[in-house]
Amino acid sequence: MRPSILLALTSLGGAVAIVTACSSSDDGAQSPSAPSAVDGGGTLGDEQSATGDGGGGFDGASTPACIVATFDGEPAGTRDVVDGTDHASVKVTGDGCLRSFEITSSAVRRDDVPTSPRTVAETADRPSVHTGSDLFDALYQLALDEAKENSVASIQDGAFRSGAPLACSPDGCFETGRKWTYVWTRDTSYAMNLGLAWVDAPRAASSLDFKLSPRRDGTNLQIVQDTGTGGSYPVSSDRVVWALGAREVLRHLSGDARTAFRDRAWSAIKNTITHDRAVVFDPSDGLYRGEQSFLDWREQTYPGWSNPNTVTIAESKSLSTNVTHLIILETGVALATEVGDTASAAELQSRADALRTAIASKFWLEDERQLSTFLPTTLDTAPARRFDLLGTSLAVLENVLPSDEARAAIANYPTLPKGPPVIFPQQQNTPIYHNRAIWPFVTAYWIKAARKVGNGAAFENGVASLLRGAALNLSNMENLEVVTGQPWVDDGPNSGPQVNSQRQLWSVGGFIGTVHGALFGVEATDKGLRVAPFVTHGLRSSLFPNATSIALNNLPFRGKRVSVVVRLPTDSGSAGAYSITKVSLNGVAVQGEIDEASLASRNLVEVELGAPSSAAQSVKTIADVSDYRVLFGPKTPSITGLSVTGSKVTLGIDVAGETGVSIDVYRDGVRIAKDLSGGTTSFQDPDSNGESTPGHCYAIDTRFISSGTSSQHSPAACFWGTGTPRISTLGVNDFTVSGGNKTTAYGRTFYEAWGDPGHQLAATFTATRSGAHLVQATYGNGSGAINTGITCAVKHVTIEELPGGGVVGEGYMIMPQRGDWASWGDSSFVRADLVAGKSYRIRLSHDDRAVNMSAFSHFDTYTGGTGGSAGQFFRVNVAELKVLALVP
Numbered sequence: 001m002r003p004s005i006l007l008a009l010t011s012l013g014g015a016v017a018i019v020t021a022c023s024s025s026d027d028g029a030q031s032p033s034a035p036s037a038v039d040g041g042g043t044l045g046d047e048q049s050a051t052g053d054g055g056g057g058f059d060g061a062s063t064p065a066c067i068v069a070t071f072d073g074e075p076a077g078t079r080d081v082v083d084g085t086d087h088a089s090v091k092v093t094g095d096g097c098l099r100s101f102e103i104t105s106s107a108v109r110r111d112d113v114p115t116s117p118r119t120v121a122e123t124a125d126r127p128s129v130h131t132g133s134d135l136f137d138a139l140y141q142l143a144l145d146e147a148k149e150n151s152v153a154s155i156q157d158g159a160f161r162s163g164a165p166l167a168c169s170p171d172g173c174f175e176t177g178r179k180w181t182y183v184w185t186r187d188t189s190y191a192m193n194l195g196l197a198w199v200d201a202p203r204a205a206s207s208l209d210f211k212l213s214p215r216r217d218g219t220n221l222q223i224v225q226d227t228g229t230g231g232s233y234p235v236s237s238d239r240v241v242w243a244l245g246a247r248e249v250l251r252h253l254s255g256d257a258r259t260a261f262r263d264r265a266w267s268a269i270k271n272t273i274t275h276d277r278a279v280v281f282d283p284s285d286g287l288y289r290g291e292q293s294f295l296d297w298r299e300q301t302y303p304g305w306s307n308p309n310t311v312t313i314a315e316s317k318s319l320s321t322n323v324t325h326l327i328i329l330e331t332g333v334a335l336a337t338e339v340g341d342t343a344s345a346a347e348l349q350s351r352a353d354a355l356r357t358a359i360a361s362k363f364w365l366e367d368e369r370q371l372s373t374f375l376p377t378t379l380d381t382a383p384a385r386r387f388d389l390l391g392t393s394l395a396v397l398e399n400v401l402p403s404d405e406a407r408a409a410i411a412n413y414p415t416l417p418k419g420p421p422v423i424f425p426q427q428q429n430t431p432i433y434h435n436r437a438i439w440p441f442v443t444a445y446w447i448k449a450a451r452k453v454g455n456g457a458a459f460e461n462g463v464a465s466l467l468r469g470a471a472l473n474l475s476n477m478e479n480l481e482v483v484t485g486q487p488w489v490d491d492g493p494n495s496g497p498q499v500n501s502q503r504q505l506w507s508v509g510g511f512i513g514t515v516h517g518a519l520f521g522v523e524a525t526d527k528g529l530r531v532a533p534f535v536t537h538g539l540r541s542s543l544f545p546n547a548t549s550i551a552l553n554n555l556p557f558r559g560k561r562v563s564v565v566v567r568l569p570t571d572s573g574s575a576g577a578y579s580i581t582k583v584s585l586n587g588v589a590v591q592g593e594i595d596e597a598s599l600a601s602r603n604l605v606e607v608e609l610g611a612p613s614s615a616a617q618s619v620k621t622i623a624d625v626s627d628y629r630v631l632f633g634p635k636t637p638s639i640t641g642l643s644v645t646g647s648k649v650t651l652g653i654d655v656a657g658e659t660g661v662s663i664d665v666y667r668d669g670v671r672i673a674k675d676l677s678g679g680t681t682s683f684q685d686p687d688s689n690g691e692s693t694p695g696h697c698y699a700i701d702t703r704f705i706s707s708g709t710s711s712q713h714s715p716a717a718c719f720w721g722t723g724t725p726r727i728s729t730l731g732v733n734d735f736t737v738s739g740g741n742k743t744t745a746y747g748r749t750f751y752e753a754w755g756d757p758g759h760q761l762a763a764t765f766t767a768t769r770s771g772a773h774l775v776q777a778t779y780g781n782g783s784g785a786i787n788t789g790i791t792c793a794v795k796h797v798t799i800e801e802l803p804g805g806g807v808v809g810e811g812y813m814i815m816p817q818r819g820d821w822a823s824w825g826d827s828s829f830v831r832a833d834l835v836a837g838k839s840y841r842i843r844l845s846h847d848d849r850a851v852n853m854s855a856f857s858h859f860d861t862y863t864g865g866t867g868g869s870a871g872q873f874f875r876v877n878v879a880e881l882k883v884l885a886l887v888p
Contacts, residue, residue, distance in 0.1 A: 063586060063604040066097035067551040067563055069130040069544065077133030077544040081471045083107075083485065088471035090135045094121075097128045097553050101138035107472040110487035110500050113178075118474040120145050127198075129515060130551045132544035139470045143511040146476055146503035147199045150174050157182035159227060159788075159864025166861065171206040177478060179501035184226050185211045186238060186294055189245030191506040194444050195513030197245075197524070198555065201252035205261045208245050212268045213858035216872060221264065223272045224858045227865075229291055229298055230310035230816025231784050231792030232853050237280045237290030238321045243269055243328035251524035254558045266335040270344065273332055276325065277351075278849045279794065279812045282317070284831075285381070286358035292374060293320035294390055294422075294442070298787070300434040301373070301388070301423055303636045303712035308786045310816045311828050317381075318374040319363050319391030323398055326355050330398075334526070359400050369408040371395055373423070378774075378829050379697040379716035381669030386633065386710060389413060389422045393445035396452055407453045407617065410446070415458070415621050418485035419465030420446055425633040425709035426482075432489060432496025436631075438480045440466055444510025447518050455617040456536035456577050459518070463539060466511055476507035483625055520552045520564050521607075528596040529557065531605045533566045536577045537612065540568060558596060562603045569610050576612035583607050629704040634658040634711040637702050642719050649688035649719050651698055653681055658711075661702040666713070668696055678702065693719055695726060695886035718884075726885035730763040730842070734881075737761050746780060746822040748879040755793060755875035761844040763881055764802065767834040771887030774829040775799060775842055777813060780877035782821030783866040790853040791867040792816045793876035795844045799832040802839040808832050812850060815876050824879065842881055846874060 069075070081088040086107035093100045100121040109116075120141040122128045129140045152175050154165040160182070174196060176187045188211060192204045211224045223242040225233035233239065246265045253261055280289045291313050295301045298313065306312045329352035336345035363371045363383055371392050372383030392413055396406045414424045419438040426436045443462045450458035465485075470476050473487055478501040481489040487500050516522050519539075521532040544550060552564040569578060583590050584606045585598060594605070625631045640652035655661055655678055663680055665673035673683060685696070697718040702711045720726040732742065732749045739759030740751030754761065767773070775797060783791040793815040798807050809832025818825055834840060851874065853859060854867025862868025 063563065063600070063602045065554065065602070066128075067130065067553055067565055067604075068096065069132045069547050069551060070549045071132060071546045072548050073546050075132045076546045077131060078135045078467075078542065079133070081135065081468050083468060083472060086472050088135070090138045092134050092138075097130070098122050098124065099137070101134065101141060103135075103138055103142065103471065103474060105472050105474050108486075108488075109473050109475075110477070110502070113502060114474045116474060118142070127552065127554045127556070130553070132547040132550065135471060136467065136543055139467060139511065140515050142470060142474075143476060143508050143515075144199065146508045147174070147196060147512065149503055150177065150505050150508065151200065151203060155182050159862060161861045162863045168210065169206040171202040173207045173210060174203060174505055177501035177504040179499065180504070183207050183210050185224055186226075186241050187506050189241045189243075190294075190441055191509035192245035193248045194441060194506060194509035195511070195516060196505070196509040197248045197252045198512065198516055201249060202257065204245070204249045205253060205257070208242060208249060209261070209264065211242055211858075212264060213856040215855050216857045216860070218857075220271050221268045222275060222856065223268050224856060225853055227788045227790055227853075227862075228296055229313055230786055231781070231789040233790075233792065234280050234289070234794060234812075234814055235291055235310055235314040235792055235816050236296060237276060237288060238293035238324050240272060240276065240328040241293055241324040243331040244324065247327070247331045247334070248524065251526060252558065262335060262338065266332075266339060269328055269332050269335060273328060273348070275849060285317075285362060286354055287317040287362060287375070288322050288325045288355075289315055289317055290321045291316070292318040292388065292391070293324055295320070295388060295434050297434055300427065300430060303376075303715075305636070305715045308818050308823060309825055310786055311814055311825065312377045314792075314814045314816060315378045315828050316374050316376055317362070319359070319371055320373075320388060320394060322355065322359050322363075323391060323394040323400065326352055326359065326398055326400070327394075329355065356398075356400055359395065360405075363395075364401070364405065369405070369412050371401075371409055375669075376699070376713050377716055379718055380666065380699040380713055382666040382671060382699065382713070384710075384713055385701065385703070386712070387413060387424045389420050389446055390442045393442070393449040396449040397445070403453070407455065410450050410453050410455045410458050410619070411617055412620050413446075413458075415461055415619050416482055416625070417621065417623060418468065418480070418482065419443055419461065421482040426631050428628075428632050428635055429494065431494045431498050432481050432491070433479065433498040436482050437497055438465060438469070438482050438485065439478070439507075440469055440476060440480075441504070441506035441510040444514050444518075447514050451518050451534045453617070454577060454614060455619060456538060456575065457617060457619040459534065459577075460536055460538045460542070461619060461621070463514060463519070464542070466514055470511060473502070475502040476504060476511050477502060478504035478507060483631070516552070516555065520566065522552065522555060522562070522564055524557065525593055527593055528599065529562065529594040529605075530592070531564060531583060531594065531607060532580060533564075533607050533609065534577050535566065535568065535609060536616075537571065537573065537575050540571065557599070560599050560601055560603060562599070562605060564605045564607065567606065567608045572611055574612045575616035576614055578609035579611065579613035581608045581610040627706070629660070629707040629709060631709075633709045634661050634702040634704055636712045636714060637663070637700050638714045639698060639700060639717040642698070642717050644690050644722055645684060647688075647690040648684040648686070649690075649693050649696070651683045651685070651700070651717070653683060653700060655702050658702060660705050662705055663700055663702050666699045666701075678705075688719075691721055692888045694888060695719055695884070720884065721888070726769065726887075728765060728768070728883040730765060730881040730883070732879065734763045734765075735761055736763070746824070746877075748780070748824060748877075750780070750877045750879045752877065753875060754878065755795070755846065757846045757874070759846060761878060762841055764839060764841045765883060766839045767836050767883075769834070769885045769887045770836045771833060771885070773832055773834050773886065774884040775809070775832065776829050776882045776884065777815065777827040777844070777878050778824055778880045778882065779815040779827050780821050780824050780879070781815050781817050782819065782823065783873060783875070784817040785819045785865075786817060789817050789865045789867070790859055790862065791865070791873045792852050793874065794850045794852055795876070796847045796850045797830040798843045799830065799834075800841045800843065802841055805841075808834065808840070813844065821877065826882075842883075844878065850874070
């Protein structure tokens with residue numbers, strides 16, 4: 001693979017040139033002699049544009065409908081993007097806020113669509129921007145066009161009603177993109193939060209509402225987890241990101257529509273939080289289990305050994321998903337407070353505070369000054385020395401880190417000239433999709449996080465990446481290869497991006513949100529608006545160098561219209577973001593949040609910027625990737641075995657053939673050895689004591705010495721004593737079972753058709769050791785593939801002390817789909833402290849939380865697998881139970 005990688009990485013580089021040019025009179029561009037920030041160059045509906053000096057004194061009746069940029073000299077904003085031999089340019093006809101833009105691209109586009117040139121136009125009924133950069137203004141209209149293209153009355157997916165359309169509510173839905181014509185929870189939620197709530201709040205609310213569902217009996221409204229890894233929930237638990245979209249949409253709704261959506265949101269959020277607290281929350285470290293949010297193609301971001309054992313993904317704790325659980329808790333606090341449920345508000349706030357502390361504590365890597373993307377498994381809780389852009393950005397935006405660590409997390413995230421990769425480092429021998437890719441919606445979150453910490457360099461890189469991708473592709477693409485920025489790179493079996501859709505919804509939302517919320521700094525709040533533009537010297541120089549003011553026109557907000565004029569200072573050449581010196585609303589100075597009650601029907605917010613108030617921050621940019629070690633981590637190593645040598649536990653080590661690496665060793669989640677030689681084939685735990693050593697679990701990773709990029713962790717290897725005497729196995733003949741039929745198939749004896757409500761499985765045993773134990777099942781679940789479906793098996797487990805029956809341990813056992821009933825694997829663990837010589841009973845049963853997504857009516861029309869239109873499905877084959885002692 002490496003030669004093809006190096007060819008792809010070294011032959012297609014090159015910087016992107018943002019070309020500025022003066023307007024000429026032959027294409028109808030804005031005249032360079034525009035006299036003021038307010039110009040009569042257009043109309044908006046029946047209201048005439050006003051003319052004035054923009055210095056204040058406007059009220060709701062006289063605030064102009066169209067405001068254009070002003071310049072010191074001639075307009076010289078961006079009109080071209082040049083990237084090697086690829087070139088995008090724009091021609092403009094018309095003026096004011098009714099311009100038409102013809103965008104031409106010479107780049108090879110995915111599927112040869114859209115055709116070049118592509119024409120977009122400003123209209124009287126939607127917002128526009130005037131910046132002096134014709135291309136920037138045009139691409140904003142392109143994003144609005146694509147939001148409209150994604151606005152549909154019905155949706156469809158091959159896995160529902162066999163592909164037949166599903167009607168949306170009367171307000172319609174946003175579909176996910178040209179190639180994705182359904183509504184997914186995470187895509188929709190991120191898109192609404194980024195920008196689409198500004199475009200059509202009722203449709204945004206309708207799209208989110210589509211992802212709420214009661215049980216099939218009509219009770220217990222919850223947020224839907226879509227089909228996914230190992231049969232979806234609880235392997236994946238990021239359905240809670242729905243609250244991020246709902247929180248934003250609620251800020252754009254008013255009246256009865258808002259009240260109705262709020263009440264459904266609060267009901268679903270409350271029920272979802274309660275369910276997740278029982279099933280995926282781990283009180284031992286205060287974190288939530290579950291797959292990374294968005295990074296849900298297992299082989300792209302997880303070690304290869306997680307396939308088909310996706311239970312390890314269910315056991316993992318990811319940064320992004322934990323931050324989304326924080327978001328739902330804090331959204332719950334706000335809604336509980338609003339509806340007067342003070343007890344729930346207090347409880348949820350306490351949980352949120354604890355979770356924020358746990359995330360910062362468990363994921364922060366001081367050596368790298370960054371956040372780890374996940375903690376691998378129950379048996380290996382050491383954070384992986386690998387990173388993801390979405391999790392990092394969300395953590396910064398949700399105030400997980402102290403300010404100095406937040407700044408470091410953004411500054412130290414490795415970035416390339418074409419934009420930031422969604423993961424780092426990349427995985428070898430893996431096709432391009434999440435791996436080796438830029439995702440514009442994640443870049444948009446990085447832009448927001450960079451703005452929050454004041455990192456102008458990261459902000460500029462992100463904006464340039466969005467601008468380049470949309471201009472050359474004439475669309476807001478799903479993803480792009482990270483080195484070349486291309487929508488497709490031919491790299492043999494690793495070619496990609498494997499899937500790449502035009503007008504991808506969250507990419508569209510990301511571009512719109514970057515214009516509204518990042519550059520112009522307009523944010524909806526619970527009470528009204530906050531306006532705090534973020535304009536850097538570098539951005540001004542590249543996009544609109546001669547502009548003295550820029551404008552965002554006609555932004556809809558709760559039935560009103562808001563225009564924003566940003567006045568730029570004389571450019572001193574100082575790097576960094578300009579400071580805000582004054583904000584006024586309709587000519588009256590304001591500070592902080594603008595209350596909705598102070599807004600007229602049409603409003604003008606004017607912001608004056610001054611010299612940068614702080615020094616520019618840097619960003620870690622990787623310009624030379626000629627050595628694959630710079631971009632990729634080493635292949636995943638392994639522990640070949642554990643043995644006792646003398647009085648020490650000894651690990652066998654295999655570095656998967658990598659050279660130029662060092663080795664780190666972890667024990668029970670703590671690094672106990674660092675920078676061992678890459679030639680090391682065995683390691684003795686210096687703190688071990690032969691057979692008296694506790695049941696420690698070990699893992700290793702490797703790191704390229706030249707670049708510092710790290711591998712995934714090896715599978716955990718635990719010391720159960722020589723010959724594994726600390727593992728007790730209970731077979732079918734030890735079971736007491738209600739439900740199912742005893743059978744011998746697939747090489748095992750088990751109870752087939754077991755697991756429905758009312759079924760139970762129990763086994764008794766006598767503990768031989770005192771202390772911590774783990775209970776686990778050997779199971780089969782062939783109800784669906786490992787990459788999709790909704791029938792991950794979940795069972796409630798209790799460990800009861802006999803004869804009294806007191807519960808000494810309980811939890812939920814997760815048994816994901818494995819693709820074939822003949823495939824057997826190990827479940828997740830339930831922990832209990834036992835006493836030697838005492839008898840115990842393990843009981844597996846169904847309860848109200850021991851369900852998968854097939855329990856919800858949303859999947860009544862699911863025809864893509866088990867658990868849909870034929871009814872809910874909770875069955876699983878259990879061949880044996882294992883009791884693993886963590887004590888000698």
